Amino acid sequence: MFKLKLKNISPVVVVGFTLTIVCLLLYVSGPEFIQTLSNYAYDAFLNRLYSAPKSGQVAVVDLDDYSLEKFGQWPWSRFLVAELTKRVFEEGASVMAFDIVFAEKDRTSPLVLEENMKKYFGMGEDVKIEVKGVAADLLDFDSLFVKALKKGHAILGCEMLPCDEMSTNINMSVDPNYKSHYIVKDVSKGAGPNVNEFLLQADGMTIAIPCLTEVANTAFFNAVTDPDSKVRSNPLIWSLGDRRIYPSLALEAVRLHMGVDFGIIEHDKDGIRQIRVKDLVIPTDQSGRLVVNYRSFNKNARTGFVGSFPSYSAGDILSGDVPQGALSGKIVFVGTSAVGLKDIKASPLTQFFSGVEVHATMVDNMLARDMLSNPSWMIGVHSLAIVFIGIFITVFISKGKSWLSFLVSIAMILLAIKMSLLLMEKMHLVFVPAWLILSIIIIYPSLTMIKFWQEEQQKRRVRDMFGTMVSADVLSYLENNPESFTLSGKRAEATMFFSDIAGFTTISESLAPDKLSELLNRYLSPMTQIIMERRGYVDKYEGDLIMAEWGVPFEMKDHAVQACLAAIEQQEKLAELRPTLKGQFGHDIHVRMGVNSGVVTAGNMGSDRRFQYTVIGDAVNQASRLEPANKDYGTLIIIGEDTYLEAKDHIEARLLDKIVVVGKTMPIGIYELQARKGMLPDSVRNITNMYEKALRLHWDRKWDDAVDILLEVLKMAPNDLASIKLQQRISHYKQTPPLESWRGEYVRATKD
Numbered sequence: 001m002f003k004l005k006l007k008n009i010s011p012v013v014v015v016g017f018t019l020t021i022v023c024l025l026l027y028v029s030g031p032e033f034i035q036t037l038s039n040y041a042y043d044a045f046l047n048r049l050y051s052a053p054k055s056g057q058v059a060v061v062d063l064d065d066y067s068l069e070k071f072g073q074w075p076w077s078r079f080l081v082a083e084l085t086k087r088v089f090e091e092g093a094s095v096m097a098f099d100i101v102f103a104e105k106d107r108t109s110p111l112v113l114e115e116n117m118k119k120y121f122g123m124g125e126d127v128k129i130e131v132k133g134v135a136a137d138l139l140d141f142d143s144l145f146v147k148a149l150k151k152g153h154a155i156l157g158c159e160m161l162p163c164d165e166m167s168t169n170i171n172m173s174v175d176p177n178y179k180s181h182y183i184v185k186d187v188s189k190g191a192g193p194n195v196n197e198f199l200l201q202a203d204g205m206t207i208a209i210p211c212l213t214e215v216a217n218t219a220f221f222n223a224v225t226d227p228d229s230k231v232r233s234n235p236l237i238w239s240l241g242d243r244r245i246y247p248s249l250a251l252e253a254v255r256l257h258m259g260v261d262f263g264i265i266e267h268d269k270d271g272i273r274q275i276r277v278k279d280l281v282i283p284t285d286q287s288g289r290l291v292v293n294y295r296s297f298n299k300n301a302r303t304g305f306v307g308s309f310p311s312y313s314a315g316d317i318l319s320g321d322v323p324q325g326a327l328s329g330k331i332v333f334v335g336t337s338a339v340g341l342k343d344i345k346a347s348p349l350t351q352f353f354s355g356v357e358v359h360a361t362m363v364d365n366m367l368a369r370d371m372l373s374n375p376s377w378m379i380g381v382h383s384l385a386i387v388f389i390g391i392f393i394t395v396f397i398s399k400g401k402s403w404l405s406f407l408v409s410i411a412m413i414l415l416a417i418k419m420s421l422l423l424m425e426k427m428h429l430v431f432v433p434a435w436l437i438l439s440i441i442i443i444y445p446s447l448t449m450i451k452f453w454q455e456e457q458q459k460r461r462v463r464d465m466f467g468t469m470v471s472a473d474v475l476s477y478l479e480n481n482p483e484s485f486t487l488s489g490k491r492a493e494a495t496m497f498f499s500d501i502a503g504f505t506t507i508s509e510s511l512a513p514d515k516l517s518e519l520l521n522r523y524l525s526p527m528t529q530i531i532m533e534r535r536g537y538v539d540k541y542e543g544d545l546i547m548a549e550w551g552v553p554f555e556m557k558d559h560a561v562q563a564c565l566a567a568i569e570q571q572e573k574l575a576e577l578r579p580t581l582k583g584q585f586g587h588d589i590h591v592r593m594g595v596n597s598g599v600v601t602a603g604n605m606g607s608d609r610r611f612q613y614t615v616i617g618d619a620v621n622q623a624s625r626l627e628p629a630n631k632d633y634g635t636l637i638i639i640g641e642d643t644y645l646e647a648k649d650h651i652e653a654r655l656l657d658k659i660v661v662v663g664k665t666m667p668i669g670i671y672e673l674q675a676r677k678g679m680l681p682d683s684v685r686n687i688t689n690m691y692e693k694a695l696r697l698h699w700d701r702k703w704d705d706a707v708d709i710l711l712e713v714l715k716m717a718p719n720d721l722a723s724i725k726l727q728q729r730i731s732h733y734k735q736t737p738p739l740e741s742w743r744g745e746y747v748r749a750t751k752d
Contacts, residue, residue, distance in 0.1 A: 010398050011450055012394065012397055012398040012447050012450050012451050013394055013395075013398050015446060015447060015450055016390060016391075016393065016394025016395075016397070016398070016443060016447050017390070017391070017394060019390065019442055019443045019446055019447075020386065020387060020389075020390025020391060020394065020439070020443065022442075023386050023390060023435070023438070023439040023442060023443070024383060024386050024387060024390075027382060027383065027386055027435045028383070032227070034434065034435065034438065035227075036227070036228065037434045037438075038432045038434040038435070039226060039228065039230070039232065041432045041433070041434045042232065042348065042430065042432045043230075043232075043348035043349075045420060045421060045424055045432070046293075046294060046348045046349065046424075047348065047349060048421065049421065049424055049425050050293075050294055050295060050296050050349060051295060051296060052295060052296050052308075053295045053296075053308055053309055053364045053368075054295075054364060054367075054368035054370065055363075055364045055367035055368045057094070057257070057329065057330050057331055057363075057364075057367055058309045058310075058330060058331050058333070058360045058363050058364050058367070059093075059309060059310045059311070059312065059326065059327055059330045059331070059332050059333070059360075060307065060309050060310070060311040060312070060332070060333050060334075060335060060354075060356055060357065060360055061084070061088060061311075061312055061313075061314050061317060061332055061333070061334045061335075062307075062311050062312065062313055062314060062335065062336065062337050062354075062356075063314050063334070063335065063336040063337075064313050064314070064315070064336070064337050065337075066313050066315050066316075067313050067314040067315035067318075069315075070315040070319075071314075071315060071318065074336070077106060077108040077109075077141055078102075078106035078108070078109065078141035078142050078144060078145045079108075079141045079144050079145075080318070081102075081145055081148075082141065082144040082145040082147065082148040083148070083318060084314055084317060084318055084334070085145065085148035085149060085151070085154065086148045086151060087317050087318065087320075088317065088327060088332050088334075089148070089151040089152040090151075091317075091322065091324075091325075091326065091327035091328060092325070092327060092328035092329055092330075093152060093327045093328075093329075093330055093331070093332040094152075094153065094256075094257050094329050094330060094331055094332075095152070095153045095154075095155065095253045095256045095257050095331045095332065096152060096153070096154050096155070096332050096334065097154075097155040097157070097219070097249045097252070097253045097331065097332070097333050097334065097359070098154075098155065098156050098157050098334045098335075099157050099221045099249060099333055099334060099335035099336075099355060099356040099359060100156075100157050100221075100334065100335070100336075101156070101157050101158055101159055101206050101207065101208060101221075102145075102156060102208040102209060102212055103206050103207065103208060103209065104209065105142055105209060106141040106142050106145075108141060109140050109141040109142060110140075111140050142209065142211055142212065143211070145212065146211055146212060146214075146215050149212065149215045149216045150215050153217070153256040153257075154215075154216040154217065155216060155217045155218070155219050155249060155252050155253060155256070156207075156208040156212055156213060156216045156217070156218055156219075157208075157218075157219065157220070157221040157249060158175075158205050158206060158207040158208065158218050158219065158220050158221070158246070159205060159206040159207075159220065159221065159222060160200070160202035160205050160220045160222050160238045160240070160246065161202050161203060161204040161205055161206070162200065162201065162202055162222075163201050163202060163203040164201065165201060166194075166196055166197055166201050166239060166241065166242055167201070167203045167241055167242075168241060168242050169241075170203055170204070170240060170241035171204075172240075172241070172243070172244065174204065174205055174207060175205065175207050175213065175218065175244075176210055176213075177210060177213040177214045177218075178218075178244060179217075180244070180245065181217075181247070181252075181255060181261065181262055181263060182237070182245055182247060182262065182263045182264070182265050182275075183262050183263070183264050183265070184245070184264075184265050184267070185264050185265065185266050185267070186267060186268065187266050187267065187268050187273060188267075188268035188269045193269065194242060195245070195265060195267045195272070196239040196241070196242050196243070196245065197239075198267065198271040198272055198286055198287055198288070199235070199237055199238055199239035199245065199272075199287055199288050200224070200235050200238050200239065200287060200288075201238075201239050202238055202239065202240050202241075203240075203241070204240075205220070205240060205246075217252055217256065218246065219246065219247050219248055219249045219251070219252035219253075220238050220246050220247075220248055220249070221248075221249050221355070221359065222235070222238070222248075223345055223355055223358050224289070225345070225346070228346075229346050230346045230347060230348060231292065231345050231346065231347055231353075231358055232291065232292060232347075232348060233285070233289045233290060233291045233292060233374075234248065234250075234289060234290060234292055234358060234362060235248060235287065235288055235289045235290075236248050236250065236251040236275060236282065236284060236288050236289065236290050236362075237251065237265060237272075237275070237288040238288075245265070247263070248359065248362070249333070249359045250290075250359045250360075250362035250363045250366070251263070251275065251277075251282075251362075251366075253331045253333075253359075253363050254277055254280070254331075254363055254366050254367065255277050257331050257363075257367075258277055258278050258280070260277055260278045263275055263276060263277045264276040264277075265288070270286060270376060271285070271286025271287065271376065272284050272285070272286055272287065272288040275288070277366075280366060280369065282366055282371060283371055283373035283375065285374055285375075285376070286376055290362060290365070290371060290372075291371070291372035291373065291374050291430055292347075292358065292361055292362055292365065292372070293361070293365045293370055293371060293372045293428070294308070294347055294348060294349050294361055295308040295309075295361055295364060296308065297349060297350065297353075297357075307337070307353075307354060307357050308357055308360070308361060308364075309357065309360045309361075309364070310326065311337075312326060312327070314334070331360075331363055333356045333359055333360050333363075334356070335354055335355060335356025335357075335359075336354070336356070337354045345357075345358055370428055371428060372424070372428050372429075372430050373428055373429055373430065374429075374430040375429075378429070378430070378431060381431065382431075382435055382436075385416075385436055386435060386436060386439050389412060389436055389439055389440060389443075390439060390443055392412075393405070393408075393409060393412070393440065393443050393444055393447065394443070394447060396408055397444070397447045397448065397451050398447075398451070402448055402451060402452065405444070405447075405448065405451075406444070406448075409440050409444040412436075412440055413433075413436075413437050413440055416433035416436045416437060417433060417437075419431070419433070420432060420433045489601055489602065489603030489604070490601070490602060490603060491599055491600070491601055491602075492551055492552050492555070492599070492600060492601075492602050493551055493559065493597070493598070493599060494549050494550060494551030494552045494559055494597070494598070494599075494600050494602065494615060494619070495549065495550045495551055495559045495560045495562075495563040495595060495596070495597040495643060495646075496547070496548075496549055496563075496595070496596055496597075496600070496615065496619060496620050496623035496624075497531070497536065497546070497547070497548040497549070497550070497563050497566070497567065497593065497594070497595050497623065498545065498546070498547055498593065498594045498595075498623050498624050498626070498627040499527070499545065499546045499567075499570070499591050499592065499593045499594075499627065500544060500545050500591065500592055500627055500628070501523070501544040501589060501590070501591050502590045502591065502592055502631075503590075504543070504544045507519075507585075507587050507589075510586070510587070511585060515585060518585075519581065519584075519585050519587075519589075520543075520544060522577070522581065522584075523544070523574075523577075523581070523589060524541065524544075524546065526570075526573050526577065527546060527570050527573070527574075528546070530566055530569045530570050530573060531546070531548045531566050531570075533566075534550070534562045534563070534565060534566035534569070535550065535556060535562055536548045536549065536550050536562065536563065536566055537549050537550070537552060537553060539612075539613075539614050539615070540612070540614070548563075548566075549600075549602075549615055550562050550563045550566075552600070552602040552615055553602060553613060558646075559597070559646075560595075560597045560642075560643045560646035560647040561646070561647045561650045561651075563595050563597075563643070563647075564595060564639060564643065564647045564650070564651050564673055565650070565651075565676070567593050567595055567637045567639075567673060568637070568651075568673065568675065568676060570591070570593070571591070571593075571636055571637065574589060574590075574591055577589070590636070591636070592627050592628065592630040592631070592635075592636060592637075593627060593630070593636060593637040593638070593673075594623050594624065594625070594626030594627030594628075594629065594630070594637075594638055594639075595623060595626065595637065595638070595639040595640065595643050595673070596619055596620075596622045596623035596626055596639065596640035596642065596643055597619065597640060597642040597643040597646055598617065598618065598619025598622070598640075598642055599617065599619060600615040600616065600617040600619050600620055601615065601616050601617055602614070602615045619640075619642075621661075622640060622661060622668065623640070625661040626638045626639070626640060626661075626670060629659065629661075629670065632721075632725060633656055633657070633672065633721055633722040633725065634719070634720065634721025634722060635656070635672045635721075635722065637672065637673035638656065638670050638671065638672060638673070639653065639670070639671050639672075639673050640668060640669075640670060640671075641668055641669035641670070641671070643671075644669070644671045649677065650676065650677050651673060651674075651675070651676060651677055652674045652675040652676065652677060652678075652679065652680040652685075652688075653671040653672060653673050653674055654671060654672040654674060654688040654691060654692065654722075655669065655671055655692045655695060656670045656671055656672050656695075656722055657669075657670055657695070657722075657726075657746050658670075658699075658743070658744050658745040658746065659745065659746050659747070660745050660746070660747045667743070667744075667745035672722070674688070683716070686716070687713055687716055687717050687720065690709050690712060690713050691709075691710075691713055691720070691722065691723055691726075693709055694706040694707075694709040694710045694713070694723075694726065695726065695744075697709070698726065698729075698730055698733075698744070699743070699744030701733075701737075703730050703733060703734050706726075706730055707727060707730055707731075710723050710726060710727045710730075711727075714727070729746070
């Protein structure tokens with residue numbers, strides 16, 4: 001049994017599921033070339049979605065070429081830096097962050113000059129070297145810088161020296177003034193690992209001289225690039241050994257700007273979850289990196305350099321040429337766009353971006369609270385999406401049309417791109433669909449080729465079985481939809497149709513065989529065409545009889561509607577042909593039709609050597625009985641109650657009677673099929689309503705009331721046989737009342 005089930009599984013399904021697993025394994029392993037494609041896709045998204053700076057609380061003081069030309073090459077004397085710092089704080093800056101490291105004493109300070117001259121020229125005891133004529137507080141320019149730093153919240157940059165793994169043997173005296181402003185909180189259940197293990201590692205650092213770090217905060221300015229040298233995400237925290245954590249310039253600037261003593265680093269056993277600064281929640285990856293949501297940029301008119309934030313030349317600030325209030329209340333970053341100082345980075349938006357702009361952008365993201373996030377659970381989302389897409393495409397291709405599968409695959413690619421854009425724009429989640437698109441590109445063509453081969457095999461098998469049994473249209477459908485039917489027999493909802501030419505025996509006796517054959521061909525051809533156009537299956541011909549079905553061999557939800565419309569169209573076509581046939585063959589051709597719906601058994605019926613696809617069941621038998629019942633009521637088309645209930649919104653019909661056909665005991669309601677919905681003349685509708693009222697009165701044994709109405713009907717339609725027959729039946733019942741168990745049914749004694 002197990003082997004049989006495996007044998008019956010479609011090759012498309014087997015290969016589709018296998019390729020889905022392969023795509024999932026490739027995603028988990030993460031080949032570098034795919035990551036490169038993913039980065040390009042992310043850059044393309046960001047180029048569509050970037051916006052202007054939002055917080056309005058960030059500015060840049062640029063040590064540009066103009067400043068260096070005006071005040072000399074870098075590094076400047078510390079008294080100039082001190083003057084720049086003082087003026088920035090006097091302009092009302094909230095925080096001043098230097099994207100610069102002051103790792104050595106100022107060599108231009110008079111005291112340093114004196115020490116150096118003594119060191120190199122003061123060899124003899126008779127040589128005295130000292131600086132005179134300079135005020136005592138101007139002898140040390142570093143002390144001037146210290147005084148300036150005390151005027152506000154200042155952050156001095158440091159450079160972390162990266163290493164591959166955390167070290168427990170690091171000289172911590174490199175930063176004697178270290179103060180931690182970040183509390184580590186383990187949010188997992190139980191004691192988690194040392195948070196430093198998750199962070200980028202450093203085994204050393206380049207930091208400002210102690211007199212400066214004593215009065216200012218320290219933060220790193222490192223920018224971390226991807227393999228293509230672009231900065232897409234940047235660390236907010238960095239580990240120095242196993243005991244110290246340093247914040248980035250951006251994170252420390254936000255903390256000081258918000259007036260918070262401590263930030264909180266939350267982590268669990270898998271890594272960093274987020275960083276909290278007061279009520280600001282900053283999403284990071286497991287190593288504490290923030291995805292940079294870059295802003296639109298402009299080119300500086302003076303320097304030609306690209307930047308996103310208001311930028312003021314350091315030379316203009318020292319010259320007093322900055323508009324009043326330009327820096328008030330803002331976080332001011334001091335950095336450089338001068339090409340010679342080599343602080344140039346590449347971003348997803350441009351190849352030439354000042355390093356200080358990266359820190360400024362991160363601050364604007366945090367203050368505007370539109371940080372991009374790439375949480376660890378996105379791996380699970382990608383994995384589930386790959387599995388879902390793989391299964392969906394596999395099932396769709398195995399069940400659907402090849403061309404439709406192509407459109408669906410294209411639609412899924414477009415949908416993945418649109419969803420990714422919406423997630424980034426509305427929810428600030430980084431969901432790059434490179435892997436999803438690659439999965440579609442791998443799975444779709446592979447399965448399409450297998451499906452094509454499989455369909456060719458199935459078409460050959462179906463044509464071998466059905467080529468001599470059905471029309472070309474049905475055969476084509478079955479070839480293209482082999483999954484829609486079974487040859488071994490199944491239960492199905494279907495509508496059966498029987499038609500017969502009235503008085504055909506008399507007609508056949510009066511015509512020569514060749515003429516009779518010609519008449520039948522002239523009649524059967526258009527009738528068959530109509531059935532096929534309505535997607536019916538012509539089961540068989542028996543002389544002038546046509547048997548057809550809707551709903552088998554392929555499923556149709558509107559099988560009753562299509563059968564009724566086909567019957568109406570056949571009568572219309574026959575009315576059109578009747579004068580021509582009368583002229584050629586000498587007979588008026590009238591056809592009676594019976595239509596009934598219900599559950600049937602459909603499949604190959606016959607012997608093992610000769611068989612035919614057909615239907616059997618009570619519903620079929622009743623349909624065959626309804627066709628001759630037209631003679632009792634003078635009608636052309638009678639339909640069963642189930643057919644009427646399914647098709648009533650599309651047809652006009654008259655309730656004729658309740659009858660018990662030969663061989664049955666339960667009555668069924670029958671209806672005269674009159675026209676398409678809304679196409680019944682008012683005069684006929686009036687007769688129909690009156691007849692149905694009389695019929696129901698007769699069911700209630702109100703004989704006289706029913707007869708009164710029937711007399712009115714017969715005045716309008718004297719030849720309405722149904723009314724005549726009902727009047728005669730009532731007359732009989734008045735003389736010989738039916739049994740107490742009678743509920744209005746009329747027992748039809750003959751099959752024909």
